[in-house]
Amino acid sequence: MSRFLAPYLSYIQQCTDAPVEFGHAAGLMCLSGITMGRRWLTSGHQANLYMLLVGPSSRDRKSTSISKAMDILEAVEPDRIGPSDFTLEGILSRLAVDKSKPDKSTIVLPIPEFGTYLAQSKKTYMQGSSSTLCQLYDGDTVQRMRARETIVVKEPKVCLFGGAAHGFLEKYAEPADWEGGFFARMIFVVGKTRTHRFSTPQAKNDFARAAIVGALSDLNAVLKAYPGGHPLDVSAQQTYESFVQSIPDDTQGGPAVVAQRERLLNTIPKLALLYQIDDNPSSPITANSVLQAIEFFKMAWDSFKFAYGLSSGSGRTKLLRRIWRKISYANNRVMRRRDLLRAFTMSMGEIAPALEDLKKMGVVGEVVKDNVHFYHAKISFTEAEGDVDITTDDDERSAPKIVN
Numbered sequence: 020m021s022r023f024l025a026p027y028l029s030y031i032q033q034c035t036d037a038p039v040e041f042g043h044a045a046g047l048m049c050l051s052g053i054t055m056g057r058r059w060l061t062s063g064h065q066a067n068l069y070m071l072l073v074g075p076s077s078r079d080r081k082s083t084s085i086s087k088a089m090d091i092l093e094a095v096e097p098d099r100i101g102p103s104d105f106t107l108e109g110i111l112s113r114l115a116v117d118k119s120k121p122d123k124s125t126i127v128l129p130i131p132e133f134g135t136y137l138a139q140s141k142k143t144y145m146q147g148s149s150s151t152l153c154q155l156y157d158g159d160t161v162q163r164m165r166a167r168e169t170i171v172v173k174e175p176k177v178c179l180f181g182g183a184a185h186g187f188l189e190k191y192a193e194p195a196d197w198e199g200g201f202f203a204r205m206i207f208v209v210g211k212t213r214t215h216r217f218s219t220p221q222a223k224n225d226f227a228r229a230a231i232v233g234a235l236s237d238l239n240a241v242l243k244a245y246p247g248g249h250p251l252d253v254s255a256q257q258t259y260e261s262f263v264q265s266i267p268d269d270t271q272g273g274p275a276v277v278a279q280r281e282r283l284l285n286t287i288p289k290l291a292l293l294y295q296i297d298d299n300p301s302s303p304i305t306a307n308s309v310l311q312a313i314e315f316f317k318m319a320w321d322s323f324k325f326a327y328g329l330s331s332g333s334g335r336t337k338l339l340r341r342i343w344r345k346i347s348y349a350n351n352r353v354m355r356r357r358d359l360l361r362a363f364t365m366s367m368g369e370i371a372p373a374l375e376d377l378k379k380m381g382v383v384g385e386v387v388k389d390n391v392h393f394y395h396a397k398i399s400f401t402e403a404e405g406d407v408d409i410t411t412d413d414d415e416r417s418a419p420k421i422v423n
Contacts, residue, residue: 023050023234024297027091030231033224034087037080038210040318041072045088047315048180049235050293052092052099052127055176057242058296061250066292069156069179071133071205073188073326075348079210081182082131088180089129094232095239101126107148111163114155114172127178134187137196149201152179156204185329185344189337192330197275203282209322241300249292254306259287262313279323286319287312338373340400343382347400356392 027046028039035042047068054066072081093100101113105128114124130136140148154161155177163170196202251259263284288304290312295304329340345362346354356367363370374394377383382398 021297023231023238024294026234027231030224030227031084031087032214033227035080035083036213036216037084038074039212039214040208040210040322041074041079041081041084043315044070044072044206044208045084045180047290047293048127048178049088049092050238050297051178053096053235053239053242054293054296055099055178056125057246058292058300059248060288060292061248062288063248064289065158065176066289067156067158067176067178068286068289069152069205070181071207071326072182073207073209073322073329074182074184075344076184076186078348081184085129085131085180085182089127091228091231091235092127095235099125099127101128103129103131107151108163108170111151111161111170111172114161114175114177115170124172124174125176127180130179130181132187133181133183134191136181137183137187137191141191141193149196149199152177153200153204183326188326189329189340194275197327197330198273198278200278203275203278206283206286206319207322207326208319209325238296238300242296245301249295250303251288251291251309252303252305255291255304255309258306258309258313259291262287262309275327279327280320283316283319283323287316290315335373339376342370342373343377343396344400346383346394347396349396352396352399354394356394359394 024043024046027049028042031037031042031045032039048070051066051068056065059065072079072084074081089100101110105113110126110128114126151161155172155175156179158174158176160174161170161172192202266280266284287309291304291308294308294311295302298305298308342359342363345359346352349358354362359370359374360367374383374385378385382396384395384397386393386395
C-alpha cells in the first residue's frame with residue numbers, strides 16, 4: 020500500500036495539469052529527500068537522484084512540478100532544500116563539514132531552469148561545476164583549496180531536481196555533457212500522459228496539502244527513528260539480476276548511450292528502495308518494489324533517447340527537429356508556409372529542402388489551398404517521443420537508434 024506516492028499523485032493532479040510522469044518523478048524526489056542519510060542500500064549507496072523533467076516551454080508545467088514538490092519537502096525538511104541559483108564555491112560552502120550540523124552535507128538542489136544552468140556552466144566562474152556535481156552525486160569527498168581557505172565536503176548526499184525546455188537542451192547541451200558522465204547520472208523524464216487540461220489556475224487546497232505533508236512527515240519520523248541499510252530479499256535480487264541480464268550488452272550508439280544505460284541499470288536498486296519505503300519502510304526490498312523500479316527505468320530510458328535526440332546530430336538534423344516541433348505546436352498542428360518563414364527568419368530556398376525531408380520521412384504533410392501552402396504534423400513531435408529517427412546522413416556524431 021502506497022503511503023505517500025499515490026496520495027501525492029492524487030494531490031498534485033488537483034493542483035496542476037502537468038503530465039502524470041512529472042508528478043510521479045516529483046513524488047520520488049520527495050521520498051529521496053527524506054531518505055538520504057537515513058536509509059541506504061546495504062551496498063552503501065544512498066538513494067539520491069538527479070532527475071530532469073524535459074518538455075516544451077511552459078506547456079508541461081515543469082517548474083510548477085518542481086516547486087510543488089519542493090514546497091512539500093520543505094515543510095518536512097526545510098534544511099535540506101538548497102538554492103536554485105548557485106556558484107560552485109557557494110554550494111560547496113553550504114555542504115562543508117560542520118560537526119555542529121551533521122546533516123548539513125545533505126541537500127536537494129531544485130533547478131527549474133536547468134537550461135540556464137547549462138548556459139552558465141560554460142562561463143569561467145562556473146567551470147568545473149558539472150564535474151563537481153558528478154563527485155557530489157557519487158558521494159566522493161570534495162576538497163577545494165583557495166589562497167585563504169580550504170573547503171572540505173565529506174560524504175555528501177545530494178539530489179538534483181531540474182526542468183529543461185526542448186530549446187535550451189538543444190542549444191546548450193554539448194557532447195562533453197553527454198560523454199563526460201554528467202548527463203549519464205541524470206534520470207530524464209518526458210511527459211506523455213495527461214488526464215486533463217486546466218483552463219484557469221487552480222485554487223489552493225490547504226487541507227489536501229496538509230494531508231500530504233502529514234504523510235511525508237510520518238514516513239520521515241520512521242526513517243529518523245530507525246536508520247540503517249536495506250537489503251534486497253532473495254526474490255528481489257533475482258528479479259533485478261534477471262532484468263539486467265535481459266538487456267543486450269552492446270556498444271551501439273556510442274559512449275553516451277552505453278553510459279546512460281549502465282547508470283540507469285544501477286539506479287534501479289535506488290528506486291526500488293524508495294518504492295519499498297513508500298510501501299513498507301520496515302521490510303527488506305521486495306520483488307514488487309524492484310518491478311516498480313524497472314517500469315520507471317523503461318520510461319526513463321525512452322525519455323533519455325528523446326532528450327539525447329534533441330541535442331545530438333548535425334545542424335541540419337536540428338533544423339528538421341525545430342521545424343517539426345514548430346508545426347506540431349501550432350494551432351491544430353497546421354502552419355502556413357509564410358508563417359514558418361517568419362518563425363525561422365529564413366528564405367524559402369533554405370527551408371524548402373528541410374520541409375521536403377520531413378515530408379519524405381512521413382512526419383509532415385503539405386496541402387495547397389487557393390495557392391497557399393499549408394504544412395501539418397502527421398505525427399506530433401511530442402507524441403513520437405523518440406519513436407521516429409530524424410537523423411540525417413551528414414550528422415557529425417551518432418545518435419541512439421530510436422526507430423521502433
